[in-house]
Amino acid sequence: MIEVPVSLFSLRPIPVGGLALAGVVAGYPATSTAGPTGGATKHDASDGEKATPVAERPWIRRVVPARNMIEIGVYGGAFFAADDHDFYDPATAPQKPLWKVGIGDWGLRFAYFPLSFLGLEIEGNVVPTFARTATNDPVLLYGFRGHPILRLPGYRISPFALGGFGLMGVRSAMDVVGRDVDPIAHYGVGVELFAHRFVALRLEGRHLMGAKAARQNDVTHHFEVLFGVSFTYRVPKRPEPPPPPDRDGDGFVDAKDACPDEPGVAPDGCPRRDTDGDGFLDRDDACPKVPGVAPDGCPIPDTDGDGILDPDDACVDEPETKNGYQDDDGCPDELPEPVKEFSGVIEGIEFDFNEATIKPESKPVLDKAIEVLKEFPEIRVEIVGHTDNVGTREFNLELSRRRAEAVRDYLVRGGIDPSRLRVRGAGPDEPIAPNDTEEGRAKNRRTEFRILTKDDEPDTGPKDRAKGQAQ
Incomplete structure (x- = not known):
């Protein structure tokens, strides 16, 4: 051994x-x-x-069979020819039997295994032998054949089976068997040993079936025993191309991603957005850039643009007149005549000199104002006190504020909600006549009522009441 x-x-x-x-x-x-x-x-x-x-x-x-493997090998062995072979030229009939075993069976083979267990193989071989004549004349058999191979993967000792077709010819002197080529089928089994990554040893037996001499419809049988050495090579796998880029990792490749840098969802790879922040995703929002409400994400319309939404607007196509009177109904209107009388300079409100005490003769005017304010409870009023420029500005600002507060307090005592009233002392800063004459100064010493609208800030306490005084 x-x-x-x-x-x-x-x-x-x-x-x-x-x-x-x-x-x-x-x-x-x-x-x-x-x-x-x-x-x-x-x-x-x-x-x-x-x-x-x-x-x-x-x-x-x-070492085991692998996919994409190539085997290139040589082999030798014995060919056992049947006596009733058809390896002869009909002109030399009757045929002469060949030696049972010639001088070997030599060949080359090439195989490719796309799978570890299945491949295709082609072979070419020559069989030098002799005719059984008195002079043992030389005869050369040759062949070419192909077959699939099925083998056991996973182990370095791999049993296999094969079967296929080919051609087999003969060459000799014309007075022996002449020249001829015939089809031939074969099948066989064997075992292969992968001794090394690049070397395999193979042993097999085959049964060949060809035409019987002079009787093309009958079959005769030949046999082979072969031993071979193959050199194996595994074809490297082609590297798989890198996957197309997907920068945001959302499963949509950049080429088909409308938002390649933001993870998104179907159908375009963009995130579900709510551009206007109204709780309706853009895809479901009929007005994606304007905050809105159900059912479609659009804002409630204001057809006439007066700031009062259509469902609350009694005059959808006519804008509200913002004059402090019924400003919530959305319709154009005018101040009632009684209210107009108490808008602007209010004649008849008098005070003691340099004091905030209301003179008794002023009460009828103020009582009339109370009646009007009660008749129109939605009216809100700013009471503004004014002075001439006699004395210091600081004194006049304080005096005008106290006089406006005195008027407000009288109205409140008459039953007017103080939240409807606001006061401001303008002092000498807003004259309506020149202060260089007594007549002009008398006009500037006045009390004004200004009708407040919804856009005017409500009076929130002493700080608001002092607004405009500290300049």
Whole structure:
């Protein structure tokens, strides 16, 4: 028995300058990966299997059939020809039987295995032999054939089966068997040993079926026993192209993503937006840029643009007249005549000199104002006190404010809600006549009522009442 040294199939890592060169272990390439101690760990890149240290694999699985494998081999063996063969030229009939075993059966083969268990193979062979004549004349058989191969994957010892068709011809002297070519079918079984990543050994037996001599409708049988050596090579896989970019990682490739930098959803890869922030997503919002309400996300319309929404507007197509009277109904209107009488300078309100005491003769005017304000409860009024320029500005501002408050207090005592009233002391700052004559100064000493509208800020206390005085 010839023992093959283990070192032939197992090359250990050789440390070189702190690195490890990993050789081939049982036919598999080893990739060097620095371990904790600076050594190398060998990993296998076999088809369909996770990288595993070769040393941990059982011997039977260290080298196995792989997909995309090419085998180029030579073989030799024995060809057993039937006596009633058809390897002859009919002109030389009757045919002469050949030696039972010629001088070997020699050939070349090429196989490609797209799958680890299935491949296609073609072969060409020659069989030098002799005719059984008195002079043992030489005869050369030759053939070309192809077949699929089905083999057991996953193990370095791989049984296989094959079957196919081809042509087989003969060449010899014309007085022996002449020349001829005939179709021939074959099938067989065998076993292949993957001794090394690049070397496989193969043993098989085949049954060949060809025409029987001079009787083309009958079959005769030949046999082969073959031993071969193949050189194996695994075609590298083409690297898969990188996936198309998807910068935002939302599953929509950038080329089809309308928002490539923002994760989104179908149909366009954009996020669900609510541009106007009204709670209606843009895709469901009939007015995506204007905040709105149900059912369509659009704002409630204000057809006449008066600030009163159509559902609350009694005059949808006519804007409200904002004059302080019925400003909530959305319709144009005018101040009632009684109210007009108490808008602007109110004649007849007199005060003691340099005091905020209302003179008794002023009461009829103020009582009339109370009646009008009670008749029109939606009216709100700002009471503004004015003075001439005699005296200091600070004194006049304070005096005008106190006089306006005195008027307000009288109205409140008469039953007017103080929330409807606002006061302001203008002092000498808003004259309506020149202050260089007594007549002009008398006109400037006045009390005004200004009708407040919804746009006017309500009086919120002493701070508002003093507004305009501290200049």
